Amino acid sequence: MTDMLHGLLQASGWATLAVLLLGAVRPLLQRLGGAALVYRSWWLLPLVLIAPLLPSPVPAFTDSAPLLALGTVLHVAVVPTDAVLWPTLLIALWAAGAACVALAQWRGQRRFERALGTLQPRADGSWQASADPGLPALVGLLDPRVVVGPDFDQRFAPVERDLILQHEHQHRRHGDHWANAAVALLRCLFWFHPLLPWATRRFLFDQELACDARTVDPHPALRRIYANALLKAQLVHPVAPMACHWRSQPMLKERIGMLKEHKRNVVPRWSGQLLVLGLCVGISTMAWASQRAADTQTRITAEPAAGTDGSSSPDAATVGAQAKLMSPPAYPKSAFEQNISGKVVLRVNVDAEGRTSGVSVISSTPAGVFDAVSIAAAQKWTFEPARRDGKPVASALQIPLTFALDQPEPAPAP
Template sequence: MASELWTALPALLSPVLPPLLRASCALSLAAIAVMALRLPLRRCFGAGVAYAAWLAVPLCALAALLPAAPTGSLLVLPAAAMQPLTTGIASLASPSASPGQAYLIVLAWMAGVLLAAALQISRQRAYVRSMGAAARRGGIAYAESPHAGPALVGLWRPLIIVPSDFDRRYTAKERQLILAHERTHARRHDPLANAACAALRCLNWFNPLLHIAERLMRADQELACDAEVVRRHPNSRRSYADAMLKTQLSANDAPFACQWQSNHPLKERVMNLNRTTPQALRIAGSTLIAAAMTTGSWAAWAAQNSAPEGQLYDIAMQMKVNGDTISPHLHTRSGTPAAMRVGEGAQQWRAEFTLKPVDGGQVYIASNVSRGGKPVGKPGVLVALGQPATVKFNQDDSAGMEMQLTVTEITKQGAK
């Protein structure tokens, strides 16, 4: 059983590669767009709008994974209109890798995901250990170390962590502002956003854009939180800046926590305290971002429907079914299943073929054969174009089928 599963793994894992690449490409394009627009958005509409724009990154990735709309659907733009996205997404989503190569790529990706996740969890645990045994007082937790916190730690029931000398280091006004900052993180569920970002980073460990985007997103998160606290306490900008200057940088970076003293540019945060964005502009910016995210997600989804059609192939068959010989032909495109039936009722044989081009003038034929509606087997054959490949099945009742398949390319002129 284990050997059969290991043999079937290439066929099971190779289909994962195209959607993985498609989602990664859509995610990268969205990340580039947000990185280019975050500063103009912050200047025009405020830090909160710039932070909200990062939601477009996972939305576009998810949209690229949705099932494609039927051909001719009104939701799908013509191929010419979607050519830029088609080039950026669809071309990368159809790599010319053999099933064995795709299998190795997927295994390497899975190993990288597990390693990246282990590193993230290790960093989070190191940060929690650096706090020591926290003592809860007044709804907040005082760490043993003066270098831990202020921070918001935890996903479902986050807890505000403050340094051991919190009451001595900060004035009453500064403590009020720090707690307001962390409670704003909790109200907006920012720890969950950080966890989702960490998960995306693990899944796309091979993509340097995601590592850059995560740090920029966390910076925008802090700026957006600062802006909201300042709006609620407009006369406390000086105290807020003093609290930032009194806070020491932590030696540990927590992937899932919201850290007051993380490595975000302190100068940028202090300067941002003096910026005030009218509510009308914030509403306009939020509306603009919502429209842009909707359009971007739809475009990422629609691009897969505009992908160029695969190569057209002819499958010439010599079939022996229960002693009879037939010679049918099938025309199919790469990646598109083609099926044929022979016989009637319980004696009917059905064979479905899906072709995938491979380097070196070869093609991989993935087949699914059934008899009388019951599965018989799923053989996979790697064969050179123009060379015959034989697949044979024998049943306990002496019934059998033997197929000799010869695959050739059909040129565009011949297809017309």
């Protein structure tokens, strides 16, 4: 539970940094590359959320003899067990909020699709609805369709209809419906994030601006006609969570203003591309590195000691077991309250598949205080199995664990 909460908080922190950074550099990106570059910069958000999930290399646990003595000092800041229920309650609250947001979005999508009425295929490849809850739009995820309203032919001139259909096909060609689905998922997972509503609106606005630019850039002479088509359509109905709407009233002024801009030269566009690439790579690498640093704090790490079987050096054909995941044991509440420190020496048997096959206590000081938590933690450890002549073999490790509480520094004498 605590790992899940830590992951959510870490992801929220990186999402906050990404959103604030995108908001800060947006005017510069707009000048360098226009709406398409601004929309492309939103790749930073999923990248910083995915980067901490990527595996990081774990330092080798041992590369010496099959039986090794490895040591580590475990400094633990322990929360009393009375507070253990808080992570469970917080996870339950988060899950309830995510379920409510998912239900609300599903109902909104279903309401929109039902309000379309009967769909009839058209000769231009689109579909015509019997009602207009907010059309034209690209509707659907796995099989998206361009759906127009019942008065589409009467409201728009032929050239305007062609531009509108090109706009919706641009959405489908660039996978904007999948991007909207990803945004819907993020709204469920991070429903508690205060910046998410603004980021969602800004992302959808940038998506429409980028699609407008892709549609009219090949036809600069049709910009005025395109703007007139926008003015003819004012969206007054609630939008669906996963639909790319042609009409978007809150940003109408910004969309028309974008149409007045001229194309930029190639050099600034390439400069903007490099800037976006640098931001994505740099911030994502920082997120990945922070996950690696967190791993080294939560896993037991130790330096290999000399072999305990009397050999001065291991056989060249033998490679000892190596750690994959070694979560530290919990500090017992009674020992924490009484400020007790101690040491436990474990013998851990590792099978040929790298799993812990047996754990026994060789010695413990004080006796019996830290035995149970040490054995419980060791039973969950996983390893890269030892190898002899290139084949995995069973092995044993002798691992001393030192339990020590972090002591506060004494106050300076007056």
